[in-house]
Amino acid sequence: MEYDSKKLLKQFNESMVDIRKTIPKEYEAFINEKETILKSGKIPEKTKWLLLLVASVTQKCPVCIPRAVQHCIDAGWTKEEMLEACMVAVLVGGSSAMTYVTLVDKAIEQMKK
Numbered sequence: 001m002e003y004d005s006k007k008l009l010k011q012f013n014e015s016m017v018d019i020r021k022t023i024p025k026e027y028e029a030f031i032n033e034k035e036t037i038l039k040s041g042k043i044p045e046k047t048k049w050l051l052l053l054v055a056s057v058t059q060k061c062p063v064c065i066p067r068a069v070q071h072c073i074d075a076g077w078t079k080e081e082m083l084e085a086c087m088v089a090v091l092v093g094g095s096s097a098m099t100y101v102t103l104v105d106k107a108i109e110q111m112k113k
Helices: 004-022 025-038 043-058 065-075 077-094 096-112
Strands: none
Touching: 004 025, 004 065, 004 096, 025 043, 043 065, 043 096, 065 077, 065 096, 077 096
């Protein structure tokens, strides 16, 4: 199975440029909301990124996974911790979510390079 997380993110970011130009007010509102939610509060930012990774697997979002993986790596989560957390997503999402855990594994290896 081919999955190039860095290439996927690059393509996604390029597509977002057009969206940002077309609807700048709405785009900025989305970015501001994301930044507000992910800032440390009662739950540390580090943990919020791990939660976002688990949600990305549950929601089966191949674009969300590499971004969340990169933030988790930057925050100090280990491969083992990330994969263990993602197994919780399999409990919610069923066996089809396991496919996305394999994407997390690939993204971890690709993002470490």
